[in-house]
Amino acid sequence: MVKVIRDREYRRYVLEKKLYYRLEKLTYFTYSFYRFKGINGYTISKPIVSDYIGSDSYKIFKTISTTKFDSRDKTKYSPNGMYGRSSYDRSRKVKNTREYDKCEFFKLLKEYGLK
Amino acid sequence: MDLNDLILSDNKWSVNGNFLMFKKLQNIPVCYIEDDIIYIFLDARIAKEIIRFTKSLMCKKLCFYFTTPKFSNPKGVENLEYEILYHYLFSYANSVFFYGFRKIDFDLIDNMVKWSEYSNTFHLVKSAFQAVNKKVQSKDWYPFTITKHYNYNEEIREDFNSLYRHIQISKIV
Numbered sequence: 070m071v072k073v074i075r076d077r078e079y080r081r082y083v084l085e086k087k088l089y090y091r092l093e094k095l096t097y098f099t100y101s102f103y104r105f106k107g108i109n110g111y112t113i114s115k116p117i118v119s120d121y122i123g124s125d126s127y128k129i130f131k132t133i134s135t136t137k138f139d140s141r142d143k144t145k146y147s148p149n150g151m152y153g154r155s156s157y158d159r160s161r162k163v164k165n166t167r168e169y170d171k172c173e174f175f176k177l178l179k180e181y182g183l184k
Numbered sequence: 185m186d187l188n189d190l191i192l193s194d195n196k197w198s199v200n201g202n203f204l205m206f207k208k209l210q211n212i213p214v215c216y217i218e219d220d221i222i223y224i225f226l227d228a229r230i231a232k233e234i235i236r237f238t239k240s241l242m243c244k245k246l247c248f249y250f251t252t253p254k255f256s257n258p259k260g261v262e263n264l265e266y267e268i269l270y271h272y273l274f275s276y277a278n279s280v281f282f283y284g285f286r287k288i289d290f291d292l293i294d295n296m297v298k299w300s301e302y303s304n305t306f307h308l309v310k311s312a313f314q315a316v317n318k319k320v321q322s323k324d325w326y327p328f329t330i331t332k333h334y335n336y337n338e339e340i341r342e343d344f345n346s347l348y349r350h351i352q353i354s355k356i357v
Contacts (some may be wrong), residue, residue, distance in 0.1 A: 089209055108228045109253055110274050119210040122229040 084131070091130040092118045185217055185246075192240060203256070206233050213256040215248075222248040225256055226275040235284040242290060249299040250275075250292075265305040266312060272296040273316040276347075277340055293347070297354045306355065313348055320344050 096117060104112040108123035121127050163169060178184040187204045191197045196207040197214075205211040208230055214237060215224045222241065227234060241248050252271035254261045261267050275281045276292050285292050300306040320341060324333045334341065 085209065092209070109271075111254060117210070119208070119212055119229070122208060122212075 088127075088130055089118060092121045092127065095121060095126060185220055185222075187215075187217060190215070190222070190237075190241075192237065206230050213253070220247070222246060223251045224248055225253045226250045226271055226281070227253045228275065228278055228280065231278070231280040231284065235281070235288060238285075238290060239288045242288070249295065249302070265303060266308050269296065269300065269305065269308055269312040270315060272299075273312055273347075274319075277316060277320050277336055277344070279337065279340065282340055282343075291354070293350055294354045297351060301355070309351060310348070313351070317344050317347075 096115075104114055105116045105120065106112050107116070107120050113120055175184065187199045187202075190204055191199070198205045198207070198211065200211060202216050203213040204215045206214050212227060212230055213225055214227075214230070214234070215222050217223070224234060224237065224241075238248070250268075250272060252261070252267050254267060254271075255264065272292065273296070281292070296309075297306070300309055320336050321344065322335065324335075325331070326333060
């Protein structure tokens with residue numbers, strides 16, 4: 070099975086999708102006595118998702134990785150990182166990858182006594 | 185003049201009806217055209233794109249003014265002229281617009297005075313300025329450690345102290 074590497078564009082797309090899903094939940098309950106005040110300085114009685122851009126909840130939701138306990142520390146959709154840390158990592162045995170080249174480089178350093 | 189000519193080189197810009205849109209989670213209106221004058225919504229949600237867009241209009245040497253993003257709502261706005269002037273000054277206090285427009289050598293206050301002369305609403309400028317200045321200069325006291333806390337930084341607050349003079353000079357010039 071060929072492993073598809075998730076690039077930066079794909080990760081951005083997933084983050085945006087997740088952010089939209091989280092912000093949409095806030096719009097379900099808008100019957101607050103203190104109405105929502107957006108970044109433009111005026112109150113909105115029934116805000117939609119785009120009204121939350123720039124608010125505190127927008128910044129908080131963007132930084133959270135996941136909400137599930139089992140995948141909280143995982144680096145999702147990224148090929149970089151330690152081997153075996155997440156299922157999306159590249160193997161060190163595959164040639165022409167950054168991880169393979171790094172291993173080979175450290176072997177050479179040990180041979181010549183530089184490390 | 186057509187809205188399609190104003191689109192910048194990016195996939196996120198589109199035209200929907202009378203508005204030029206920019207996509208950030210959802211489509212947010214950027215500008216519309218009325219009587220060959222471009223009206224840009226001074227929206228803090230897409231502040232960087234608005235600055236980039238004004239820079240492109242300055243290079244093309246087109247006539248443009250700013251409006252409040254409230255006006256994009258089909259419900260409409262009460263006291264539209266006052267709301268626009270208030271939003272001009274409120275956005276001037278926003279740090280992203282304040283330093284962003286300074287970087288591209290664009291005078292927002294001069295543009296506001298030109299719009300007020302165009303729509304004969306200069307008499308509303310002073311009341312709008314007083315309302316925004318009160319908000320900018322306001323401070324909170326922390327109860328236990330007796331220290332002041334301002335919502336706006338020192339450079340913006342000092343600029344607002346001499347801003348009304350700047351408005352009067354730009355009207356004379």
